[in-house]
Amino acid sequence: MPLTPDQISEIESARATPRHTLRAVSEGMEAHLYRAHEVLDHGFVRVIDYMGDDGAIVQAARVSYGAGTKAARDDAGLIRYLMRHWHSTPFEMCEVKLHVKLPIFVARQWIRHRTANVNEYSARYSIMDREFYIPAPEQLAAQSQVNNQGRGAVLDGPEAARVLEILKTDAARSYDHYEEMLSQEGKQGLARELARMNLPANIYTQWYWKTDLHNLFHFLRLRADRHAQYEIRVYAETIARIVADWVPAAYGAFEDYRMGGATLSAKGLDCLRRMLAGEAVTQENSGMSKGEWREFEQLIAGN
Amino acid sequence: MPLTPDQISEIESARATPRHTLRAVSEGMEAHLYRAHEVLDHGFVRVIDYMGDDGAIVQAARVSYGAGTKAARDDAGLIRYLMRHWHSTPFEMCEVKLHVKLPIFVARQWIRHRTANVNEYSARYSIMDREFYIPAPEQLAAQSQVNNQGRGAVLDGPEAARVLEILKTDAARSYDHYEEMLSQEGKQGLARELARMNLPANIYTQWYWKTDLHNLFHFLRLRADRHAQYEIRVYAETIARIVADWVPAAYGAFEDYRMGGATLSAKGLDCLRRMLAGEAVTQENSGMSKGEWREFEQLIAGN
Amino acid sequence: MPLTPDQISEIESARATPRHTLRAVSEGMEAHLYRAHEVLDHGFVRVIDYMGDDGAIVQAARVSYGAGTKAARDDAGLIRYLMRHWHSTPFEMCEVKLHVKLPIFVARQWIRHRTANVNEYSARYSIMDREFYIPAPEQLAAQSQVNNQGRGAVLDGPEAARVLEILKTDAARSYDHYEEMLSQEGKQGLARELARMNLPANIYTQWYWKTDLHNLFHFLRLRADRHAQYEIRVYAETIARIVADWVPAAYGAFEDYRMGGATLSAKGLDCLRRMLAGEAVTQENSGMSKGEWREFEQLIAGN
Amino acid sequence: MPLTPDQISEIESARATPRHTLRAVSEGMEAHLYRAHEVLDHGFVRVIDYMGDDGAIVQAARVSYGAGTKAARDDAGLIRYLMRHWHSTPFEMCEVKLHVKLPIFVARQWIRHRTANVNEYSARYSIMDREFYIPAPEQLAAQSQVNNQGRGAVLDGPEAARVLEILKTDAARSYDHYEEMLSQEGKQGLARELARMNLPANIYTQWYWKTDLHNLFHFLRLRADRHAQYEIRVYAETIARIVADWVPAAYGAFEDYRMGGATLSAKGLDCLRRMLAGEAVTQENSGMSKGEWREFEQLIAGN
Structure with a gap:
């Protein structure tokens, strides 16, 4: 709480x-x-x-x-x-x-x-x-294999347990050490502006x-x-x-x-107009790269 | 009003x-x-x-x-x-x-x-x-002789009267013309975004x-x-x-x-400390230019 | 030049x-x-x-x-x-x-x-x-009848001539008066920061x-x-x-x-998907206002 | 290096x-x-x-x-x-x-x-x-006793050694754990955007x-x-x-x-002018609080 x-x-x-x-x-x-x-x-x-x-x-x-x-x-x-x-x-x-x-x-x-x-x-x-x-178990995701800055599937049992154990014990230990470094009982006590550097993100x-x-x-x-x-x-x-x-x-x-909206490029608009006119537009005749075409297809399919 | x-x-x-x-x-x-x-x-x-x-x-x-x-x-x-x-x-x-x-x-x-x-x-x-x-008469000031971006004395009678006349008649005429250009009575009427360019500052x-x-x-x-x-x-x-x-x-x-406060330069602080210690500080031994010294003197004199 | x-x-x-x-x-x-x-x-x-x-x-x-x-x-x-x-x-x-x-x-x-x-x-x-x-003749446009902040047709002969005459003579007169107010020949000369207020935009x-x-x-x-x-x-x-x-x-x-690109709203995307699926979408069943629908139609028509 | x-x-x-x-x-x-x-x-x-x-x-x-x-x-x-x-x-x-x-x-x-x-x-x-x-030994300072966000004296031997030990071992361990969580050898490997949260500041x-x-x-x-x-x-x-x-x-x-310069308040300027005029100004007759007066004294003393 x-x-x-x-x-x-x-x-x-x-x-x-x-x-x-x-x-x-x-x-x-x-x-x-x-x-x-x-x-x-x-x-x-x-x-x-x-x-x-x-x-x-x-x-x-x-x-x-x-x-x-x-x-x-x-x-x-x-x-x-x-x-x-x-x-x-x-x-x-x-x-x-x-x-x-x-x-x-x-x-x-x-x-x-x-x-x-x-x-x-x-x-x-x-x-x-x-x-x-500490992430909830359902948020403990693997590195995405297709997106360098994304998440993949949720981690399995033992791996998930080990990650949670690491996160919890490292957090507790770093805070214990933070308090120990700050403590002035029988010693000087490290400056706060320095002690904080031991705390994790x-x-x-x-x-x-x-x-x-x-x-x-x-x-x-x-x-x-x-x-x-x-x-x-x-x-x-x-x-x-x-x-x-x-x-x-x-x-x-x-x-x-x-x-809920989306931005289309000039190329995307052109493809769209051709499609509405009944033309079969493919990546090859779209003028787009494969990555752009994939994003374009997802957009007009609505997923 | x-x-x-x-x-x-x-x-x-x-x-x-x-x-x-x-x-x-x-x-x-x-x-x-x-x-x-x-x-x-x-x-x-x-x-x-x-x-x-x-x-x-x-x-x-x-x-x-x-x-x-x-x-x-x-x-x-x-x-x-x-x-x-x-x-x-x-x-x-x-x-x-x-x-x-x-x-x-x-x-x-x-x-x-x-x-x-x-x-x-x-x-x-x-x-x-x-x-x-239209400025009030007491705000109708001459160009300053010492400060390129300042005002000098208030303008005298005939010159002041002429300035006020110019400002008033030019404002009135420019607005009459603005309305005339906009007017659509018997004509097309100039676009507002163009007509406004005739209006003074x-x-x-x-x-x-x-x-x-x-x-x-x-x-x-x-x-x-x-x-x-x-x-x-x-x-x-x-x-x-x-x-x-x-x-x-x-x-x-x-x-x-x-x-009400003021900022002193390192040179100004140095001069001040010397003055408080009883030294006779002048522009010549201050390290400041004439302009800076004049501003410094005004500051410590409080005017 | x-x-x-x-x-x-x-x-x-x-x-x-x-x-x-x-x-x-x-x-x-x-x-x-x-x-x-x-x-x-x-x-x-x-x-x-x-x-x-x-x-x-x-x-x-x-x-x-x-x-x-x-x-x-x-x-x-x-x-x-x-x-x-x-x-x-x-x-x-x-x-x-x-x-x-x-x-x-x-x-x-x-x-x-x-x-x-x-x-x-x-x-x-x-x-x-x-x-x-001073606008070139082909830029001397009338106020748009459909868009409060736009231009319509180019002005016709006598009206165009009158507008150009106004713009030119008012500019010349205001500048003459600006110089006269600034002048220090036989008088004080108005402050520059004041004289400028007579100049048009x-x-x-x-x-x-x-x-x-x-x-x-x-x-x-x-x-x-x-x-x-x-x-x-x-x-x-x-x-x-x-x-x-x-x-x-x-x-x-x-x-x-x-x-060259454009932004579609969620409603616009939805209409587009329905159109690509062969549905006849009209303003009435689009969920858009008349103004939005007009802009949407122009966008997909490419004009 | x-x-x-x-x-x-x-x-x-x-x-x-x-x-x-x-x-x-x-x-x-x-x-x-x-x-x-x-x-x-x-x-x-x-x-x-x-x-x-x-x-x-x-x-x-x-x-x-x-x-x-x-x-x-x-x-x-x-x-x-x-x-x-x-x-x-x-x-x-x-x-x-x-x-x-x-x-x-x-x-x-x-x-x-x-x-x-x-x-x-x-x-x-x-x-x-x-x-x-990892701070150099001469930067390992105690918390200031007078300034909540400042440093005091350099830490003594055993306390300094203990602080350095904590900082070094916690850093090493957190990084080892970061690598372990990321590792995909025989497991999925935690997402990078999550694993980084274990790293200290x-x-x-x-x-x-x-x-x-x-x-x-x-x-x-x-x-x-x-x-x-x-x-x-x-x-x-x-x-x-x-x-x-x-x-x-x-x-x-x-x-x-x-x-090298400094800003004086209206009160500070007033005190300064009185001092230059030979008056004995003290905190009591300065109009300043004790904290302000201390800062003012330091400023004019140049330390």
């Missing part, structure tokens, strides 16, 4: 005291505020704050004096238009701030998204908690992470994708469900045009 | 309906929401939305589960520490969204601050309003502009500075007063360390 | 003195260095500097010790793969610096691309040149603009698109031809996957 | 073939190209490419047609002026691309500088090398890192500072020496105004 009773009590206390505001309010998002959505074995995603709602996107696109339009239906139509034509700035007018607890190897992928604000728990200043990500860290809706959609498109590593994908999927409650119209457009 | 009765009524209606929220609320900022702070002859600054307060800075710096500390005094001390030591990320955790009406030549300086989100009124899509910035535009508190402070430091052009400085000063109400502790630290 | 004899002589002198370097060199780009590619009536694009070539993209993607692969063909294949799968960071490893002369209303669109470095000629510090963009400015290849591709995709305003599109097209000489493999991939 | 004979031979081969270019060339930087500057026990910094020199800063600041001024002395004066008055965009016109090998805990600090381009060696795709940072990674001179100076100011952690500071110091050879005038200005 990721939260201590003290932390739960802090969250409850923050949720107990609604206040008045004149700002745009998203009821769907208010329901999420401060609550911890559990991810992996010790991680979570918590919404700390947000700015804007679907109406704020329309309001900014129109540079209007009041709120969005009266009719929610018109707003949704405009939002779909903006998404379809790659307008990015109106979506940047919504902002969200999350508190995330995540393994360091996930944090290292996540931080590559540069258009965001981050405050991470400091292992120079503070002592890390004894919490490590599956230890949990946490941060406050803030970004705008446009950049969040970009993050979700890459990280909720089936090619993303499972351990970051579950965070992205959790956030996606929250966003669907926050800005339902924008999320609907995002799902249709980005998550 | 910058606002029409319709616009005022939209603002009043937005202010009339407080709602509940669990988010951090800044009472000082709620009082500003949606109201138009008048700037120059037709411009304004309106707060459309905000995220966070002083406590949110502390909360992010500590990556904490609850809100900031109980004691506002401790928060202020930590905020001063963060500002003094150039910590930027906790200040990035607050965000503000403004609706600004401003002359195009001011907008062209403003947009140079790239870490911000902008939706500008489109002159490709819409027709510009007939509103131009003192016509007003408007935009939604959103940025975080760290980048806003950077904007204020450069644009509320006495070397900034008057016409952008008055916008910066208006925003500064709003920020003082929004995050009083952070603004206090900003005023002390950034606006 | 955009360049004075002095400027041409500076350019010739810069081109006359090749030096040795150990850096990656793109012969295609060396041929462009410093030369002015004329755009519109007084504008230009000049390459001032560049970093990297096709090999540099591969080298960075592989984090390799030496240069790219031996075989240019392998490089091109990898570059196509990176483009197809939206890898952006290897393309960020190439950089280009341009000197551009352009009308202010074009500059105002251009500057919206924030991930770039800009030094613009300062009208606070310096005096602007008397150069204005078709006056030319110039800047140094530097960006990386990934962001440049994004710029080209939006600005060389047929929906972009003609006056910025000609700059984008000029730059596109330069990029094709600089990094031919990357440009080829960009043309196929971005410029 | 960080480089294999193959890598050294690739570097030698890249250095053996100078080519002609018309671009700005910095002779000081050409001497560094591709060479590995060793840092820590297995790390390095290598210059892969650069754009611009001191003249390019001046050229951009003036938006000029040719190169910088004729006189290097004038260039240096202008560069000092630009640095003193916080002009950032001319410095952004120079760019550098580095290949860096560094421990992961250092990479995690480094990546916080967001305005940069990065391609990191992928542990999803590839297998990490068996190279770990002192394992070396490598990346291509590209940034502009303005942002590089910001990086150096924070990371070559005496408050920075030693392990990143040595990288910053290595880069600083390279930059001094690349753009000597800009680096000189940076040293004087940023590295």
